[in-house]
Amino acid sequence: MNQVASLIDRYYSWLRDKTAWRAINKDWVEITTPYLDRHNDYIQLYLKQEGDKYVLTDDSHTITDLIQAGCSLDSPKRQKLLQMTINGFGVHLRGQALEVQATPANFALRKHNLLQAILAVNDLFYLASPTVASFFFEDVALWLDSHDIRYTERVKFAGRSGYDHMFDFVVPKSKRQPERILKAINNPNKDYAQATAFSWLDTREARSPEATAFAVLNDEGRQISPSVIEALQNYEITPMIWTRRDEMLDRLAA
Structure with a gap:
Protein backbone atom coordinates (compact mmCIF):
# COMPACT_ATOMS: atom_id res chain seq x y z
CA MET A 1 0.00 0.00 0.00
CA ASN A 2 2.89 2.37 0.71
CA GLN A 3 4.21 1.74 -2.80
CA VAL A 4 0.80 2.47 -4.32
CA ALA A 5 0.49 5.69 -2.30
CA SER A 6 3.96 6.74 -3.46
CA LEU A 7 3.09 6.09 -7.10
CA ILE A 8 -0.09 8.15 -6.83
CA ASP A 9 1.79 10.98 -5.11
CA ARG A 10 4.35 10.96 -7.93
CA TYR A 11 1.55 11.16 -10.46
CA TYR A 12 0.07 14.18 -8.69
CA SER A 13 3.49 15.86 -8.58
CA TRP A 14 4.00 15.27 -12.30
CA LEU A 15 0.55 16.65 -13.06
CA ARG A 16 1.07 19.76 -10.93
CA ASP A 17 4.61 20.50 -12.10
CA LYS A 18 3.81 20.08 -15.79
CA THR A 19 0.64 22.21 -15.79
CA ALA A 20 0.94 25.88 -16.83
CA TRP A 21 -1.57 28.69 -17.22
CA ARG A 22 -1.77 32.19 -18.66
CA ALA A 23 -4.43 34.85 -19.02
CA ILE A 24 -5.37 35.34 -22.68
CA ASN A 25 -7.83 38.19 -22.11
CA LYS A 26 -9.81 39.70 -19.26
CA ASP A 27 -12.25 36.77 -19.15
CA TRP A 28 -10.38 33.62 -20.13
CA VAL A 29 -7.40 31.70 -18.76
CA GLU A 30 -5.58 29.11 -20.88
CA ILE A 31 -4.44 25.97 -19.03
CA THR A 32 -1.77 23.84 -20.69
CA THR A 33 -1.76 20.27 -19.38
CA PRO A 34 0.94 17.60 -19.66
CA TYR A 35 -1.34 15.29 -21.63
CA LEU A 36 -0.76 14.99 -25.37
CA ASP A 37 -3.35 14.85 -28.13
CA ARG A 38 -3.04 12.67 -31.23
CA HIS A 39 -0.69 15.26 -32.80
CA ASN A 40 1.63 15.10 -29.76
CA ASP A 41 0.61 18.63 -28.81
CA TYR A 42 -0.21 19.47 -25.21
CA ILE A 43 -3.95 19.46 -24.50
CA GLN A 44 -5.17 22.91 -23.54
CA LEU A 45 -8.26 23.88 -21.57
CA TYR A 46 -9.89 27.27 -21.16
CA LEU A 47 -11.31 28.62 -17.91
CA LYS A 48 -13.75 31.47 -17.26
CA GLN A 49 -15.55 32.53 -14.12
CA GLU A 50 -19.31 33.01 -14.36
CA GLY A 51 -20.75 34.29 -11.11
CA ASP A 52 -19.80 31.90 -8.32
CA LYS A 53 -19.02 29.09 -10.80
CA TYR A 54 -16.39 28.33 -13.41
CA VAL A 55 -16.65 27.13 -17.00
CA LEU A 56 -14.01 24.76 -18.34
CA THR A 57 -13.95 24.00 -22.06
CA ASP A 58 -11.73 22.65 -24.83
CA ASP A 59 -12.97 25.49 -27.09
CA SER A 60 -14.22 22.94 -29.67
CA HIS A 61 -10.67 21.80 -30.45
CA THR A 62 -11.19 18.05 -29.95
CA ILE A 63 -14.20 17.57 -32.22
CA THR A 64 -13.17 20.21 -34.78
CA ASP A 65 -9.80 18.52 -35.19
CA LEU A 66 -11.41 15.12 -35.76
CA ILE A 67 -13.81 16.52 -38.34
CA GLN A 68 -10.98 18.26 -40.18
CA ALA A 69 -9.11 14.95 -40.23
CA GLY A 70 -12.02 13.32 -42.06
CA CYS A 71 -13.85 11.80 -39.12
CA SER A 72 -17.44 12.87 -39.57
CA LEU A 73 -19.54 12.67 -36.41
CA ASP A 74 -22.92 13.33 -38.01
CA SER A 75 -24.19 9.75 -38.19
CA PRO A 76 -26.63 8.63 -35.45
CA LYS A 77 -24.28 5.78 -34.52
CA ARG A 78 -21.30 8.06 -33.98
CA GLN A 79 -23.37 10.68 -32.18
CA LYS A 80 -24.66 8.00 -29.80
CA LEU A 81 -21.13 6.75 -29.11
CA LEU A 82 -19.90 10.31 -28.56
CA GLN A 83 -22.73 11.14 -26.16
CA MET A 84 -22.31 7.89 -24.25
CA THR A 85 -18.61 8.59 -23.81
CA ILE A 86 -18.84 12.17 -22.57
CA ASN A 87 -21.94 11.53 -20.44
CA GLY A 88 -19.91 9.04 -18.44
CA PHE A 89 -17.59 11.86 -17.39
CA GLY A 90 -20.33 14.39 -16.69
CA VAL A 91 -19.23 16.44 -19.71
CA HIS A 92 -21.70 18.07 -22.08
CA LEU A 93 -21.55 19.55 -25.57
CA ARG A 94 -22.02 23.24 -26.24
CA GLY A 95 -21.99 23.36 -30.00
CA GLN A 96 -18.83 21.37 -30.72
CA ALA A 97 -17.11 22.27 -27.45
CA LEU A 98 -16.63 19.79 -24.62
CA GLU A 99 -17.55 21.67 -21.46
CA VAL A 100 -18.08 21.31 -17.72
CA GLN A 101 -19.12 23.67 -14.96
CA ALA A 102 -17.27 23.70 -11.66
CA THR A 103 -17.31 25.26 -8.23
CA PRO A 104 -14.20 25.98 -6.14
CA ALA A 105 -14.97 22.81 -4.16
CA ASN A 106 -15.11 20.43 -7.13
CA PHE A 107 -12.84 22.23 -9.60
CA ALA A 108 -10.09 19.58 -9.54
CA LEU A 109 -12.59 16.78 -10.13
CA ARG A 110 -14.32 18.60 -13.00
CA LYS A 111 -10.99 19.42 -14.64
CA HIS A 112 -9.96 15.78 -14.31
CA ASN A 113 -13.23 14.61 -15.87
CA LEU A 114 -12.93 17.00 -18.81
CA LEU A 115 -9.37 15.85 -19.53
CA GLN A 116 -10.41 12.20 -19.35
CA ALA A 117 -13.31 12.90 -21.73
CA ILE A 118 -11.00 14.62 -24.24
CA LEU A 119 -8.61 11.66 -24.15
CA ALA A 120 -11.48 9.20 -24.50
CA VAL A 121 -13.07 11.02 -27.47
CA ASN A 122 -9.70 11.29 -29.21
CA ASP A 123 -9.12 7.59 -28.65
CA LEU A 124 -12.59 6.47 -29.73
CA PHE A 125 -12.31 8.09 -33.13
CA TYR A 126 -8.57 7.71 -33.72
CA LEU A 127 -7.88 6.75 -37.36
CA ALA A 128 -11.62 6.84 -38.08
CA SER A 129 -12.75 7.87 -41.55
CA PRO A 130 -16.13 8.21 -43.24
CA THR A 131 -15.81 4.66 -44.54
CA VAL A 132 -15.10 3.04 -41.17
CA ALA A 133 -18.15 1.07 -40.01
CA SER A 134 -17.14 0.36 -36.43
CA PHE A 135 -14.79 1.61 -33.73
Missing part, protein backbone atom coordinates in the same frame (compact mmCIF):
# COMPACT_ATOMS: atom_id res chain seq x y z
CA PHE A 136 -12.40 -0.24 -31.51
CA PHE A 137 -14.73 -0.19 -28.49
CA GLU A 138 -17.41 -1.87 -30.60
CA ASP A 139 -14.89 -4.36 -32.00
CA VAL A 140 -13.95 -5.42 -28.46
CA ALA A 141 -17.62 -5.72 -27.47
CA LEU A 142 -18.36 -7.84 -30.53
CA TRP A 143 -15.42 -10.12 -29.74
CA LEU A 144 -16.62 -10.58 -26.15
CA ASP A 145 -20.14 -11.30 -27.41
CA SER A 146 -18.89 -13.83 -29.95
CA HIS A 147 -17.31 -15.86 -27.15
CA ASP A 148 -20.31 -15.54 -24.79
CA ILE A 149 -18.28 -13.54 -22.28
CA ARG A 150 -20.61 -11.77 -19.87
CA TYR A 151 -19.74 -8.15 -19.14
CA THR A 152 -21.01 -4.77 -18.08
CA GLU A 153 -19.88 -1.86 -20.24
CA ARG A 154 -18.92 1.70 -19.31
CA VAL A 155 -18.52 1.20 -15.56
CA LYS A 156 -17.41 4.09 -13.37
CA PHE A 157 -15.49 3.51 -10.12
CA ALA A 158 -14.63 6.09 -7.48
CA GLY A 159 -10.94 6.27 -6.60
CA ARG A 160 -9.27 6.87 -3.26
CA SER A 161 -8.33 10.33 -4.57
CA GLY A 162 -12.01 11.23 -4.89
CA TYR A 163 -11.79 11.17 -8.70
CA ASP A 164 -14.06 8.95 -10.78
CA HIS A 165 -12.59 6.61 -13.38
CA MET A 166 -14.41 4.90 -16.21
CA PHE A 167 -13.53 1.45 -17.49
CA ASP A 168 -14.91 0.03 -20.71
CA PHE A 169 -15.85 -3.48 -19.61
CA VAL A 170 -16.12 -5.40 -16.34
CA VAL A 171 -16.29 -9.19 -16.54
CA PRO A 172 -17.73 -10.52 -13.27
CA LYS A 173 -16.05 -13.02 -11.00
CA SER A 174 -16.51 -16.70 -11.78
CA LYS A 175 -15.57 -19.93 -10.04
CA ARG A 176 -12.26 -20.00 -11.89
CA GLN A 177 -11.35 -16.33 -12.37
CA PRO A 178 -11.61 -13.12 -10.31
CA GLU A 179 -13.30 -9.95 -11.47
CA ARG A 180 -11.67 -8.68 -14.67
CA ILE A 181 -11.63 -4.99 -15.60
CA LEU A 182 -10.87 -3.99 -19.19
CA LYS A 183 -9.82 -0.72 -20.76
CA ALA A 184 -9.88 -0.60 -24.57
CA ILE A 185 -7.10 1.65 -25.90
CA ASN A 186 -7.39 2.38 -29.60
CA ASN A 187 -4.24 4.51 -29.79
CA PRO A 188 -1.75 2.94 -27.36
CA ASN A 189 0.80 5.53 -26.34
CA LYS A 190 2.55 6.66 -23.18
CA ASP A 191 -0.18 9.11 -22.12
CA TYR A 192 -2.97 6.57 -22.39
CA ALA A 193 -0.87 3.96 -20.59
CA GLN A 194 -0.14 6.42 -17.79
CA ALA A 195 -3.77 7.51 -17.49
CA THR A 196 -4.92 3.87 -17.41
CA ALA A 197 -2.31 3.03 -14.78
CA PHE A 198 -3.43 5.91 -12.57
CA SER A 199 -7.10 4.88 -12.93
CA TRP A 200 -6.28 1.35 -11.87
CA LEU A 201 -4.01 2.37 -8.98
CA ASP A 202 -6.59 4.83 -7.72
CA THR A 203 -9.53 2.39 -7.79
CA ARG A 204 -8.05 -1.03 -7.05
CA GLU A 205 -8.50 -0.67 -3.29
CA ALA A 206 -12.26 -0.45 -3.83
CA ARG A 207 -12.31 -3.73 -5.77
CA SER A 208 -11.76 -7.30 -4.63
CA PRO A 209 -8.08 -7.97 -3.81
CA GLU A 210 -8.08 -10.62 -6.55
CA ALA A 211 -9.49 -8.32 -9.25
CA THR A 212 -7.29 -8.01 -12.33
CA ALA A 213 -6.96 -5.28 -14.94
CA PHE A 214 -6.42 -5.66 -18.69
CA ALA A 215 -5.52 -3.02 -21.27
CA VAL A 216 -6.78 -4.06 -24.70
CA LEU A 217 -4.30 -2.51 -27.13
CA ASN A 218 -5.16 -1.97 -30.77
CA ASP A 219 -2.11 -2.91 -32.81
CA GLU A 220 -3.85 -3.08 -36.19
CA GLY A 221 -1.52 -1.43 -38.69
CA ARG A 222 0.97 -0.22 -36.09
CA GLN A 223 3.70 -1.29 -33.71
CA ILE A 224 3.11 -0.80 -30.00
CA SER A 225 6.08 0.70 -28.22
CA PRO A 226 7.72 -1.67 -25.71
CA SER A 227 7.66 1.22 -23.23
CA VAL A 228 3.84 1.16 -23.27
CA ILE A 229 3.80 -2.57 -22.53
CA GLU A 230 6.40 -2.17 -19.79
CA ALA A 231 4.55 0.76 -18.17
CA LEU A 232 1.31 -1.23 -17.95
CA GLN A 233 3.03 -4.32 -16.59
CA ASN A 234 4.83 -2.25 -13.95
CA TYR A 235 1.42 -1.27 -12.57
CA GLU A 236 0.08 -4.84 -12.69
CA ILE A 237 -2.08 -4.27 -15.75
CA THR A 238 -2.07 -7.12 -18.27
CA PRO A 239 -1.50 -5.90 -21.85
CA MET A 240 -3.88 -7.66 -24.24
CA ILE A 241 -2.61 -7.27 -27.80
CA TRP A 242 -5.59 -7.10 -30.13
CA THR A 243 -4.17 -9.21 -32.96
CA ARG A 244 -3.30 -11.86 -30.36
CA ARG A 245 -6.49 -11.48 -28.32
CA ASP A 246 -7.36 -15.17 -28.40
CA GLU A 247 -4.34 -15.79 -26.16
CA MET A 248 -6.37 -14.19 -23.33
CA LEU A 249 -9.59 -16.03 -24.07
CA ASP A 250 -9.22 -18.57 -21.27
CA ARG A 251 -8.71 -15.82 -18.70
CA LEU A 252 -11.78 -13.86 -19.82
CA ALA A 253 -14.24 -16.59 -20.79
CA ALA A 254 -13.76 -18.74 -17.68
Whole structure:
Protein backbone atom coordinates (compact mmCIF):
# COMPACT_ATOMS: atom_id res chain seq x y z
CA MET A 1 0.00 0.00 0.00
CA ASN A 2 2.89 2.37 0.71
CA GLN A 3 4.21 1.74 -2.80
CA VAL A 4 0.80 2.47 -4.32
CA ALA A 5 0.49 5.69 -2.30
CA SER A 6 3.96 6.74 -3.46
CA LEU A 7 3.09 6.09 -7.10
CA ILE A 8 -0.09 8.15 -6.83
CA ASP A 9 1.79 10.98 -5.11
CA ARG A 10 4.35 10.96 -7.93
CA TYR A 11 1.55 11.16 -10.46
CA TYR A 12 0.07 14.18 -8.69
CA SER A 13 3.49 15.86 -8.58
CA TRP A 14 4.00 15.27 -12.30
CA LEU A 15 0.55 16.65 -13.06
CA ARG A 16 1.07 19.76 -10.93
CA ASP A 17 4.61 20.50 -12.10
CA LYS A 18 3.81 20.08 -15.79
CA THR A 19 0.64 22.21 -15.79
CA ALA A 20 0.94 25.88 -16.83
CA TRP A 21 -1.57 28.69 -17.22
CA ARG A 22 -1.77 32.19 -18.66
CA ALA A 23 -4.43 34.85 -19.02
CA ILE A 24 -5.37 35.34 -22.68
CA ASN A 25 -7.83 38.19 -22.11
CA LYS A 26 -9.81 39.70 -19.26
CA ASP A 27 -12.25 36.77 -19.15
CA TRP A 28 -10.38 33.62 -20.13
CA VAL A 29 -7.40 31.70 -18.76
CA GLU A 30 -5.58 29.11 -20.88
CA ILE A 31 -4.44 25.97 -19.03
CA THR A 32 -1.77 23.84 -20.69
CA THR A 33 -1.76 20.27 -19.38
CA PRO A 34 0.94 17.60 -19.66
CA TYR A 35 -1.34 15.29 -21.63
CA LEU A 36 -0.76 14.99 -25.37
CA ASP A 37 -3.35 14.85 -28.13
CA ARG A 38 -3.04 12.67 -31.23
CA HIS A 39 -0.69 15.26 -32.80
CA ASN A 40 1.63 15.10 -29.76
CA ASP A 41 0.61 18.63 -28.81
CA TYR A 42 -0.21 19.47 -25.21
CA ILE A 43 -3.95 19.46 -24.50
CA GLN A 44 -5.17 22.91 -23.54
CA LEU A 45 -8.26 23.88 -21.57
CA TYR A 46 -9.89 27.27 -21.16
CA LEU A 47 -11.31 28.62 -17.91
CA LYS A 48 -13.75 31.47 -17.26
CA GLN A 49 -15.55 32.53 -14.12
CA GLU A 50 -19.31 33.01 -14.36
CA GLY A 51 -20.75 34.29 -11.11
CA ASP A 52 -19.80 31.90 -8.32
CA LYS A 53 -19.02 29.09 -10.80
CA TYR A 54 -16.39 28.33 -13.41
CA VAL A 55 -16.65 27.13 -17.00
CA LEU A 56 -14.01 24.76 -18.34
CA THR A 57 -13.95 24.00 -22.06
CA ASP A 58 -11.73 22.65 -24.83
CA ASP A 59 -12.97 25.49 -27.09
CA SER A 60 -14.22 22.94 -29.67
CA HIS A 61 -10.67 21.80 -30.45
CA THR A 62 -11.19 18.05 -29.95
CA ILE A 63 -14.20 17.57 -32.22
CA THR A 64 -13.17 20.21 -34.78
CA ASP A 65 -9.80 18.52 -35.19
CA LEU A 66 -11.41 15.12 -35.76
CA ILE A 67 -13.81 16.52 -38.34
CA GLN A 68 -10.98 18.26 -40.18
CA ALA A 69 -9.11 14.95 -40.23
CA GLY A 70 -12.02 13.32 -42.06
CA CYS A 71 -13.85 11.80 -39.12
CA SER A 72 -17.44 12.87 -39.57
CA LEU A 73 -19.54 12.67 -36.41
CA ASP A 74 -22.92 13.33 -38.01
CA SER A 75 -24.19 9.75 -38.19
CA PRO A 76 -26.63 8.63 -35.45
CA LYS A 77 -24.28 5.78 -34.52
CA ARG A 78 -21.30 8.06 -33.98
CA GLN A 79 -23.37 10.68 -32.18
CA LYS A 80 -24.66 8.00 -29.80
CA LEU A 81 -21.13 6.75 -29.11
CA LEU A 82 -19.90 10.31 -28.56
CA GLN A 83 -22.73 11.14 -26.16
CA MET A 84 -22.31 7.89 -24.25
CA THR A 85 -18.61 8.59 -23.81
CA ILE A 86 -18.84 12.17 -22.57
CA ASN A 87 -21.94 11.53 -20.44
CA GLY A 88 -19.91 9.04 -18.44
CA PHE A 89 -17.59 11.86 -17.39
CA GLY A 90 -20.33 14.39 -16.69
CA VAL A 91 -19.23 16.44 -19.71
CA HIS A 92 -21.70 18.07 -22.08
CA LEU A 93 -21.55 19.55 -25.57
CA ARG A 94 -22.02 23.24 -26.24
CA GLY A 95 -21.99 23.36 -30.00
CA GLN A 96 -18.83 21.37 -30.72
CA ALA A 97 -17.11 22.27 -27.45
CA LEU A 98 -16.63 19.79 -24.62
CA GLU A 99 -17.55 21.67 -21.46
CA VAL A 100 -18.08 21.31 -17.72
CA GLN A 101 -19.12 23.67 -14.96
CA ALA A 102 -17.27 23.70 -11.66
CA THR A 103 -17.31 25.26 -8.23
CA PRO A 104 -14.20 25.98 -6.14
CA ALA A 105 -14.97 22.81 -4.16
CA ASN A 106 -15.11 20.43 -7.13
CA PHE A 107 -12.84 22.23 -9.60
CA ALA A 108 -10.09 19.58 -9.54
CA LEU A 109 -12.59 16.78 -10.13
CA ARG A 110 -14.32 18.60 -13.00
CA LYS A 111 -10.99 19.42 -14.64
CA HIS A 112 -9.96 15.78 -14.31
CA ASN A 113 -13.23 14.61 -15.87
CA LEU A 114 -12.93 17.00 -18.81
CA LEU A 115 -9.37 15.85 -19.53
CA GLN A 116 -10.41 12.20 -19.35
CA ALA A 117 -13.31 12.90 -21.73
CA ILE A 118 -11.00 14.62 -24.24
CA LEU A 119 -8.61 11.66 -24.15
CA ALA A 120 -11.48 9.20 -24.50
CA VAL A 121 -13.07 11.02 -27.47
CA ASN A 122 -9.70 11.29 -29.21
CA ASP A 123 -9.12 7.59 -28.65
CA LEU A 124 -12.59 6.47 -29.73
CA PHE A 125 -12.31 8.09 -33.13
CA TYR A 126 -8.57 7.71 -33.72
CA LEU A 127 -7.88 6.75 -37.36
CA ALA A 128 -11.62 6.84 -38.08
CA SER A 129 -12.75 7.87 -41.55
CA PRO A 130 -16.13 8.21 -43.24
CA THR A 131 -15.81 4.66 -44.54
CA VAL A 132 -15.10 3.04 -41.17
CA ALA A 133 -18.15 1.07 -40.01
CA SER A 134 -17.14 0.36 -36.43
CA PHE A 135 -14.79 1.61 -33.73
CA PHE A 136 -12.40 -0.24 -31.51
CA PHE A 137 -14.73 -0.19 -28.49
CA GLU A 138 -17.41 -1.87 -30.60
CA ASP A 139 -14.89 -4.36 -32.00
CA VAL A 140 -13.95 -5.42 -28.46
CA ALA A 141 -17.62 -5.72 -27.47
CA LEU A 142 -18.36 -7.84 -30.53
CA TRP A 143 -15.42 -10.12 -29.74
CA LEU A 144 -16.62 -10.58 -26.15
CA ASP A 145 -20.14 -11.30 -27.41
CA SER A 146 -18.89 -13.83 -29.95
CA HIS A 147 -17.31 -15.86 -27.15
CA ASP A 148 -20.31 -15.54 -24.79
CA ILE A 149 -18.28 -13.54 -22.28
CA ARG A 150 -20.61 -11.77 -19.87
CA TYR A 151 -19.74 -8.15 -19.14
CA THR A 152 -21.01 -4.77 -18.08
CA GLU A 153 -19.88 -1.86 -20.24
CA ARG A 154 -18.92 1.70 -19.31
CA VAL A 155 -18.52 1.20 -15.56
CA LYS A 156 -17.41 4.09 -13.37
CA PHE A 157 -15.49 3.51 -10.12
CA ALA A 158 -14.63 6.09 -7.48
CA GLY A 159 -10.94 6.27 -6.60
CA ARG A 160 -9.27 6.87 -3.26
CA SER A 161 -8.33 10.33 -4.57
CA GLY A 162 -12.01 11.23 -4.89
CA TYR A 163 -11.79 11.17 -8.70
CA ASP A 164 -14.06 8.95 -10.78
CA HIS A 165 -12.59 6.61 -13.38
CA MET A 166 -14.41 4.90 -16.21
CA PHE A 167 -13.53 1.45 -17.49
CA ASP A 168 -14.91 0.03 -20.71
CA PHE A 169 -15.85 -3.48 -19.61
CA VAL A 170 -16.12 -5.40 -16.34
CA VAL A 171 -16.29 -9.19 -16.54
CA PRO A 172 -17.73 -10.52 -13.27
CA LYS A 173 -16.05 -13.02 -11.00
CA SER A 174 -16.51 -16.70 -11.78
CA LYS A 175 -15.57 -19.93 -10.04
CA ARG A 176 -12.26 -20.00 -11.89
CA GLN A 177 -11.35 -16.33 -12.37
CA PRO A 178 -11.61 -13.12 -10.31
CA GLU A 179 -13.30 -9.95 -11.47
CA ARG A 180 -11.67 -8.68 -14.67
CA ILE A 181 -11.63 -4.99 -15.60
CA LEU A 182 -10.87 -3.99 -19.19
CA LYS A 183 -9.82 -0.72 -20.76
CA ALA A 184 -9.88 -0.60 -24.57
CA ILE A 185 -7.10 1.65 -25.90
CA ASN A 186 -7.39 2.38 -29.60
CA ASN A 187 -4.24 4.51 -29.79
CA PRO A 188 -1.75 2.94 -27.36
CA ASN A 189 0.80 5.53 -26.34
CA LYS A 190 2.55 6.66 -23.18
CA ASP A 191 -0.18 9.11 -22.12
CA TYR A 192 -2.97 6.57 -22.39
CA ALA A 193 -0.87 3.96 -20.59
CA GLN A 194 -0.14 6.42 -17.79
CA ALA A 195 -3.77 7.51 -17.49
CA THR A 196 -4.92 3.87 -17.41
CA ALA A 197 -2.31 3.03 -14.78
CA PHE A 198 -3.43 5.91 -12.57
CA SER A 199 -7.10 4.88 -12.93
CA TRP A 200 -6.28 1.35 -11.87
CA LEU A 201 -4.01 2.37 -8.98
CA ASP A 202 -6.59 4.83 -7.72
CA THR A 203 -9.53 2.39 -7.79
CA ARG A 204 -8.05 -1.03 -7.05
CA GLU A 205 -8.50 -0.67 -3.29
CA ALA A 206 -12.26 -0.45 -3.83
CA ARG A 207 -12.31 -3.73 -5.77
CA SER A 208 -11.76 -7.30 -4.63
CA PRO A 209 -8.08 -7.97 -3.81
CA GLU A 210 -8.08 -10.62 -6.55
CA ALA A 211 -9.49 -8.32 -9.25
CA THR A 212 -7.29 -8.01 -12.33
CA ALA A 213 -6.96 -5.28 -14.94
CA PHE A 214 -6.42 -5.66 -18.69
CA ALA A 215 -5.52 -3.02 -21.27
CA VAL A 216 -6.78 -4.06 -24.70
CA LEU A 217 -4.30 -2.51 -27.13
CA ASN A 218 -5.16 -1.97 -30.77
CA ASP A 219 -2.11 -2.91 -32.81
CA GLU A 220 -3.85 -3.08 -36.19
CA GLY A 221 -1.52 -1.43 -38.69
CA ARG A 222 0.97 -0.22 -36.09
CA GLN A 223 3.70 -1.29 -33.71
CA ILE A 224 3.11 -0.80 -30.00
CA SER A 225 6.08 0.70 -28.22
CA PRO A 226 7.72 -1.67 -25.71
CA SER A 227 7.66 1.22 -23.23
CA VAL A 228 3.84 1.16 -23.27
CA ILE A 229 3.80 -2.57 -22.53
CA GLU A 230 6.40 -2.17 -19.79
CA ALA A 231 4.55 0.76 -18.17
CA LEU A 232 1.31 -1.23 -17.95
CA GLN A 233 3.03 -4.32 -16.59
CA ASN A 234 4.83 -2.25 -13.95
CA TYR A 235 1.42 -1.27 -12.57
CA GLU A 236 0.08 -4.84 -12.69
CA ILE A 237 -2.08 -4.27 -15.75
CA THR A 238 -2.07 -7.12 -18.27
CA PRO A 239 -1.50 -5.90 -21.85
CA MET A 240 -3.88 -7.66 -24.24
CA ILE A 241 -2.61 -7.27 -27.80
CA TRP A 242 -5.59 -7.10 -30.13
CA THR A 243 -4.17 -9.21 -32.96
CA ARG A 244 -3.30 -11.86 -30.36
CA ARG A 245 -6.49 -11.48 -28.32
CA ASP A 246 -7.36 -15.17 -28.40
CA GLU A 247 -4.34 -15.79 -26.16
CA MET A 248 -6.37 -14.19 -23.33
CA LEU A 249 -9.59 -16.03 -24.07
CA ASP A 250 -9.22 -18.57 -21.27
CA ARG A 251 -8.71 -15.82 -18.70
CA LEU A 252 -11.78 -13.86 -19.82
CA ALA A 253 -14.24 -16.59 -20.79
CA ALA A 254 -13.76 -18.74 -17.68
